[in-house]
Amino acid sequence: MIFVTLGSQKFQFNRILIEIDKLIEDKYITENVFAQTGYSDYEPKNYKYKNFLNRDEFSEIMSQSDTVITHGGTGAIIGAVKKGKKVVAIPRLSKYGEHVDDHQLQIVNQFSNMNLIIKCMNVSDLKQSLEEVKQTKLEVYHSNTDVILNSIDDYIKKIGG
Template sequence: MIFITVGTQRFQFNRLLKVVDKLIEEKKLEEEVFAQIGYSTYKPKFYEFKDFINGEEYDEVLRKSEIVITHGGTGTIIKAVKLYKKVIAVPRLKAFSEHVDDHQIQIINEFSEIGFLEKVEDLSNLNEAIINVRKHEFKEYVSNTSNIILQIEKSIEGEV
């Protein structure tokens, strides 16, 4: 199962949801997909979704999933990585009114460089990323939250 989660901030992430719908429609993606779509205005046609799910339901869907496709929220990424999920992260971008700035690019780059996830900057590469993560073994997460946050902050501030 693939779990798509776009967070709970008051921004849409229609771009990601539409690409997944297209992959399913074109039969490039044939497994079960469930999405938590937040404030997105696009409603998927070919997979199940809810606008929001509570913490218990979120944890249940996350546990059942093999692959998690998410935005660049650190909490979502860390939770999925801790559960040994194969994570594909797509940054929300200011240019598409998905966030106030492009900080998620830096966050995702850091997690990618550490070896925790597959990053997708261009959504035309999403299908390839799904194929790749199935074959890839990612680095195991060892809790070191304060150091990771410090490294991400330094990177965002241009100190690394």
């Protein structure tokens, strides 16, 4: 299954939803698709969706998915790669009213450079990006939380805590 998650920012991301509908109509995408559409006002015609999911719904759908298509938000990307999902990330762009600026370009590039995701810089390239994510061996995400916690613990010990 493909899970599309567009976050909870108060911006639409209709471009991606429309492109997925086209790819399903063209029979390129044949697996089940479920989208968490957020504030987008486009209503998918060829796949199931819900504007917002609660934590349990989100977790359940994520666990059932093989591939995640998401916006370029750090939380969305890390959440999917932590769960071992193949991720295609598409940055929201300010020129389409999808965000206030284009910071997601840098986020998507950074995760792509680490070989954790496949970046899709143009929605029209989604078909190619989906093919690439199937064929690419991506790196496994390793959290640095333990390193940070150990550093804090060491510091506390040094100051006599």
